[in-house]
Amino acid sequence: MPASSMVRALSNPILPTGEKQGADLRWSQSGLSVAHSSSRITIPQLVARKGGEPIAILTAYTAPVARLVDPHVDAILVGDSLGNVVYGMTSTLTVTLDMMIAHGAAVVRSSSHAAVVVDLPFGTYQASPEQAFMAAARVMRETECDAVKLEGGEEMAETVRFLTHRGIPVMGHVGLTPQSVHVLGGFRARGRDAAEARRIVEGAKAIAEAGAFAIVIEGTIDPVSREVTAAVAVPTIGIGASAACDGQVLVIDDVLGTAGDFKPKLARRYVDLGSQIAAAAEQYAADVKARRFPGPENVYGLSKAGA
Ligand code: KIV
Numbered sequence: 001m002p003a004s005s006m007v008r009a010l011s012n013p014i015l016p017t018g019e020k021q022g023a024d025l026r027w028s029q030s031g032l033s034v035a036h037s038s039s040r041i042t043i044p045q046l047v048a049r050k051g052g053e054p055i056a057i058l059t060a061y062t063a064p065v066a067r068l069v070d071p072h073v074d075a076i077l078v079g080d081s082l083g084n085v086v087y088g089m090t091s092t093l094t095v096t097l098d099m100m101i102a103h104g105a106a107v108v109r110s111s112s113h114a115a116v117v118v119d120l121p122f123g124t125y126q127a128s129p130e131q132a133f134m135a136a137a138r139v140m141r142e143t144e145c146d147a148v149k150l151e152g153g154e155e156m157a158e159t160v161r162f163l164t165h166r167g168i169p170v171m172g173h174v175g176l177t178p179q180s181v182h183v184l185g186g187f188r189a190r191g192r193d194a195a196e197a198r199r200i201v202e203g204a205k206a207i208a209e210a211g212a213f214a215i216v217i218e219g220t221i222d223p224v225s226r227e228v229t230a231a232v233a234v235p236t237i238g239i240g241a242s243a244a245c246d247g248q249v250l251v252i253d254d255v256l257g258t259a260g261d262f263k264p265k266l267a268r269r270y271v272d273l274g275s276q277i278a279a280a281a282e283q284y285a286a287d288v289k290a291r292r293f294p295g296p297e298n299v300y301g302l303s304k305a306g307a
Contacts, residue, residue: 055247129162153203164211176219240266
């Protein structure tokens with residue numbers, strides 16, 4: 001780690017201090033220590049992956065999807081992208097805290113390996129560090145997730161410090177920040193002009209120094225994403241950023257092909273579940289109309305063996 005990063009690391013309460021992670025003890029109410037049975041990846045373990053094995057993150061919003069992705073990824077992000085992909089909203093601005101808590105709790109209940117990070121939605125943290133604490137504390141308490149994520153650079157540094165120093169791990173998010181789409185003027189890649197590139201790099205440095213344990217870099221040109229990754233002591237997680245980031249995150253619907261026909265350049269579709277779901281629905285409807293469903297095996301009371 002470069003010396004400048006070491007200095008930054010000292011002010012970050014979440015950065016690993018060198019002691020062995022994972023031998024986790026919890027204190028029972030009687031004061032005796034009891035073994036913590038969860039084998040969930042911890043936030044310090046993610047931080048320790050800076051410059052090491054890349055961190056794989058997927059979004060998930062529901063119990064069945066969380067259960068399926070959990071063994072394979074290091075963290076699950078319950079992103080406010082759920083507004084678009086689950087609720088059919090046109091932006092993330094209309095997502096509420098109650099929605100994030102309901103989906104976050106479902107994902108935590110249905111996973112046991114990956115760390116779970118839940119997005120703070122628009123309007124629940126930007127006004128003040130105190131407002132952010134109240135929203136983040138509700139998310140942590142009501143979902144039992146491991147951390148929250150919020151968008152913004154230098155302007156959010158004070159809030160990141162406030163939350164981190166009060167026990168709430170914070171993942172930052174810089175570059176293309178969808179909650180600011182109306183200020184940014186659209187979803188084009190960021191960092192192409194020198195002033196904007198500087199703002200992104202300085203913003204990432206500010207929130208890392210304030211205690212963010214990792215930083216998502218979204219929709220930002222490769223050289224700027226590399227510069228951020230080299231400049232901060234915590235892992236960067238790219239989405240439309242750079243292969244040089246310390247990890248990557250994708251929206252699960254882009255991976256599964258369930259997000260419609262639009263294929264964003266930043267994503268890779270690993271399976272076309274969308275076509276398979278449509279074909280299954282078509283076949284089911286045809287079977288019902290032709291009285292091929294239900295079959296004898298699907299009904300009760302036809303034979304002695306039947307229940
Ligand atoms: O909401 C989300 O899914 C996100 C990712 C795109 C990083 O913030």
